[in-house]
Amino acid sequence: MQTLEPYLAEHPFLKGLDPRHLNIIVGCASNVSFDAEQYILHEGEEAASFYIIHKGKVALEIFTSDRGPITIQTIGEGDVLGWSWLIPPYHWHYDARAIEPTSAIALDAKCLRAKCEEDHDLGYELLKRFAHVITQRLEATRLQLLDVYGVH
Amino acid sequence: MKSFITEPMIPKPFRIHRKLKETHDTYTIELESTNGADGFPFSAGQFNMLYVFGVGEVPISISSDPSMPKMLKHTARSVGAVTKALLKLKSGDVLGVRGPFGSRWPVEEAVGNDVVIVAGGIGLAPMRPVLYSFISHRDKYGKIILLYGARTPEDLLYKRELEQWRGRFDLEVKVIVDSATGNWRGNVGVVTTLIPRIQFDPLHTMAMICGPEVMMRYTLKELQSRGIKNENIFISMERNMKCGICLCGHCQFGPKFVCKDGPVFCYDQIKELFGKREI
Amino acid sequence: MNIAILENDHLQTLIDVLRKRGYQVIGPTLGEGAIVYDDLNSTANLPIGWTDEQDGGIYRLKKRNDKALFGYNVGPHSWKKYLLPSELRLWKIKRNGGSFQIVTENEAARKFAFVGVRSCDIHAILIQDKVFMNGQYIDQHYTSQRKDTFIVAVNCGKAGGTCFCVSMNTGPKATFGFDLAMTEIIEGKNHYFLVETGTELGAEIFREIPHKEASEKEKCAADDVLKKTAEQMGRSMDTANIKNLFYRNYEHPRWNNVAERCLTCANCTMVCPTCFCTTVEDVTDLTGEHAERWRKLDSCFTMDFSYIHGGSVRASTKSRYRHWITHKLATWIDQFGTSGCVGCGRCITWCPVAIDITEEVHAIRESETVIGKQKTVVKEDVHANT
Numbered sequence: 001m002q003t004l005e006p007y008l009a010e011h012p013f014l015k016g017l018d019p020r021h022l023n024i025i026v027g028c029a030s031n032v033s034f035d036a037e038q039y040i041l042h043e044g045e046e047a048a049s050f051y052i053i054h055k056g057k058v059a060l061e062i063f064t065s066d067r068g069p070i071t072i073q074t075i076g077e078g079d080v081l082g083w084s085w086l087i088p089p090y091h092w093h094y095d096a097r098a099i100e101p102t103s104a105i106a107l108d109a110k111c112l113r114a115k116c117e118e119d120h121d122l123g124y125e126l127l128k129r130f131a132h133v134i135t136q137r138l139e140a141t142r143l144q145l146l147d148v149y150g151v152h
Numbered sequence: 153m154k155s156f157i158t159e160p161m162i163p164k165p166f167r168i169h170r171k172l173k174e175t176h177d178t179y180t181i182e183l184e185s186t187n188g189a190d191g192f193p194f195s196a197g198q199f200n201m202l203y204v205f206g207v208g209e210v211p212i213s214i215s216s217d218p219s220m221p222k223m224l225k226h227t228a229r230s231v232g233a234v235t236k237a238l239l240k241l242k243s244g245d246v247l248g249v250r251g252p253f254g255s256r257w258p259v260e261e262a263v264g265n266d267v268v269i270v271a272g273g274i275g276l277a278p279m280r281p282v283l284y285s286f287i288s289h290r291d292k293y294g295k296i297i298l299l300y301g302a303r304t305p306e307d308l309l310y311k312r313e314l315e316q317w318r319g320r321f322d323l324e325v326k327v328i329v330d331s332a333t334g335n336w337r338g339n340v341g342v343v344t345t346l347i348p349r350i351q352f353d354p355l356h357t358m359a360m361i362c363g364p365e366v367m368m369r370y371t372l373k374e375l376q377s378r379g380i381k382n383e384n385i386f387i388s389m390e391r392n393m394k395c396g397i398c399l400c401g402h403c404q405f406g407p408k409f410v411c412k413d414g415p416v417f418c419y420d421q422i423k424e425l426f427g428k429r430e431i
Numbered sequence: 432m433n434i435a436i437l438e439n440d441h442l443q444t445l446i447d448v449l450r451k452r453g454y455q456v457i458g459p460t461l462g463e464g465a466i467v468y469d470d471l472n473s474t475a476n477l478p479i480g481w482t483d484e485q486d487g488g489i490y491r492l493k494k495r496n497d498k499a500l501f502g503y504n505v506g507p508h509s510w511k512k513y514l515l516p517s518e519l520r521l522w523k524i525k526r527n528g529g530s531f532q533i534v535t536e537n538e539a540a541r542k543f544a545f546v547g548v549r550s551c552d553i554h555a556i557l558i559q560d561k562v563f564m565n566g567q568y569i570d571q572h573y574t575s576q577r578k579d580t581f582i583v584a585v586n587c588g589k590a591g592g593t594c595f596c597v598s599m600n601t602g603p604k605a606t607f608g609f610d611l612a613m614t615e616i617i618e619g620k621n622h623y624f625l626v627e628t629g630t631e632l633g634a635e636i637f638r639e640i641p642h643k644e645a646s647e648k649e650k651c652a653a654d655d656v657l658k659k660t661a662e663q664m665g666r667s668m669d670t671a672n673i674k675n676l677f678y679r680n681y682e683h684p685r686w687n688n689v690a691e692r693c694l695t696c697a698n699c700t701m702v703c704p705t706c707f708c709t710t711v712e713d714v715t716d717l718t719g720e721h722a723e724r725w726r727k728l729d730s731c732f733t734m735d736f737s738y739i740h741g742g743s744v745r746a747s748t749k750s751r752y753r754h755w756i757t758h759k760l761a762t763w764i765d766q767f768g769t770s771g772c773v774g775c776g777r778c779i780t781w782c783p784v785a786i787d788i789t790e791e792v793h794a795i796r797e798s799e800t801v802i803g804k805q806k807t808v809v810k811e812d813v814h815a816n817t
Contacts, residue, residue: 059340071331071333071336071340074339074340074341143342144331144341147330148273148366149303149330150303151741152741186530206714207715208713246531398568399707401731402729402737424678428681430745430749430753430754
């Protein structure tokens with residue numbers, strides 16, 4: 001556990017967090033790794049944790065019956081994977097597949113939700129940071145929707 | 153009796169040496185002069201007016217190496233009547249060329265700096281001469297980073313060269329597509345999302361952007377948030393160029409003429425106009 | 432200044448001398464229900480005794496109660512009809528084995544003598560000179576026509592309902608850019624022109640025409656006429672800091688207002704003596720062996736004008752009107768160091784819905800003054816409370 005703290009403290013997603021809050025988060029964290037092609041999470045499954053990517057590359061996919069899995073976004077080092085753990089009913093909305101060997105820090109969702117309920121300051125701080133990530137993803141998605149390179 | 157028409161208004165015949173298929177709708181045509189001239193000096197960023205016999209003319213940026221003026225290359229996408237006719241021509245056919253026109257990328261000015269090139273779609277074509285120049289004088293520059301966004305993996309231009317560039321240790325090349333099916337191992341998303349992932353010295357970095365206006369708008373925001381100053385950001389604008397020599401009025405962008413003052417502009421000089429609607 | 436008197440009866444001699452020297456003499460004449468420019472072989476072709484009534488969207492010919500030769504203002508034509516023809520073949524091309532060969536047009540430039548050029552139109556010609564002859568590339572056709580153009584200016588004896596040359600500093604008196612300038616004087620039975628020479632060539636030609644020196648009193652007659660004309664201006668425009676006025680107001684509700692009226696018919700650009708935009712058209716014959724390229728006058732009011740693949744940059748009426756007026760009054764100054772408007776009023780007269788460039792400027796300027804005043808009031812209130 002002690003080894004995770006300095007890394008998390010410097011991670012862009014958690015940088016500048018109150019040490020007390022960081023300590024709580026570290027208490028819910030564990031190291032995980034995935035092989036290339038390994039699915040990290042599947043649509044519909046319970047969102048039991050979220051991941052701070054340390055190294056590697058992960059594809060977010062939607063499976064379509066006619067075209068197979070379509071990658072809608074790739075994320076990598078410095079990114080955060082998953083926010084469905086924050087919002088009821090806590091089920092994943094996409095598939096996530098490691099496309100390179102990927103190491104990450106998993107944060108236990110139940111543990112963190114409980115801590116956030118106990119300490120709303122922590123909850124608010126985390127929500128602000130997730131809101132930022134969600135906004136960026138939404139903006140990127142909107143630009144993708146524009147199909148700017150297509151012939152119109 | 154002198155001709156009424158200025159020399160730059162008269163297309164010169166060039167023969168298609170080779171035609172390369174880049175994607176399902178985009179080709180690169182390689183041109184050589186029919187009268188064995190000494191070549192066609194141009195600067196990275198400039199464009200030519202290409203004339204298809206009886207059909208019309210279209211402005212296309214030059215995408216070849218400025219240090220090899222005997223072989224002109226243009227990459228064009230089949231979207232309008234003229235480009236469709238242009239790309240139906242075969243090797244050995246002759247087309248007309250007027251140019252080169254317009255401003256250039258700040259290749260010289262970037263010496264000693266890091267360089268971030270952000271290209272979107274067909275916007276990689278006018279950036280290729282820049283990359284050739286950087287690579288042949290590699291030691292004069294700091295980091296050289298190319299971020300390239302396209303619609304799908306199938307829409308990527310210059311795939312072989314991209315692979316070569318990516319294989320070099322002295323270039324950082326990141327490619328991203330808007331959507332992909334399962335067998336694509338690269339990045340998926342918007343080209344702007346690559347910007348936070350690269351490292352450069354913001355105070356000594358020149359950025360060059362070429363792509364659709366909306367893509368350039370969001371790219372600008374990301375580059376600015378990384379601390380690159382407006383006077384070190386260059387963008388390439390597109391307008392309806394007809395004459396190429398600042399006489400027909402078509403390519404106006406506020407007080408600027410894209411054919412003469414552009415297509416490459418320093419962002420600082422057009423920041424009041426860029427992003428305004430329907431200018 | 433050397434001012435001479437040319438009797439009305441001797442004006443024909445001027446035309447004859449010009450023709451003898453190889454000039455195609457062009458001047459105002461009645462046609463198409465208006466006063467238009469056409470060949471002028473005789474003073475009888477001039478609209479003698481006619482005048483025009485002009486206002487927003489209104490142009491009407493009327494009889495005068497004298498025999499004035501130039502007693503009207505500018506009509507729908509301007510001299511760009513000759514210097515920047517609406518259609519010009521640039522070259523012909525033919526297939527030649529596997530290649531092609533271009534045949535350029537080698538006609539001799541025509542020598543034009545323009546008679547009856549108003550001061551505003553001289554300014555317009557000089558503005559187009561800057562566009563076509565002053566840049567990195569010059570327009571060879573325009574330049575060859577312009578080189579031999581002989582200009583006989585006529586100072587305006589009255590102002591039209593849509594004139595505002597005084598605001599634009601372009602009239603009513605021609606002060607430069609002419610070979611000869613005339614002021615028409617009718618006093619009872621006396622009908623003569625006070626003639627000023629502007630160039631050596633003008634003086635040389637004038638020497639071939641019977642004339643006499645003007646007395647001091649007669650010289651003053653011209654000034655009196657022009658003073659009266661200046662006071663009659665149908666319109667006015669406040670041009671103070673006009674460039675920045677437009678640069679500040681790219682987003683202004685007035686553009687929506689004008690867009691509700693504008694038909695994007697392009698009349699204003701066609702009648703404007705400075706509008707210079709052209710397009711090219713490529714045509715081919717049925718065999719496909721020969722093709723031609725034509726240059727044609729174009730207008731920024733069409734959708735095609737700003738078309739790039741995917742659509743027009745300026746798709747809305749609002750953006751097209753804004754582009755036109757902003758070009759005329761603001762961006763032109765950055766591009767060519769001069770306003771693109773000479774105050775001739777043609778765009779007002781020939782607009783089918785009477786959109787008035789002076790009124791649009793006024794509306795935008797006025798809106799700023801109102802906002803400015805409100806700000807001042809607020810400031811004063813703050814002071815009152817402290």
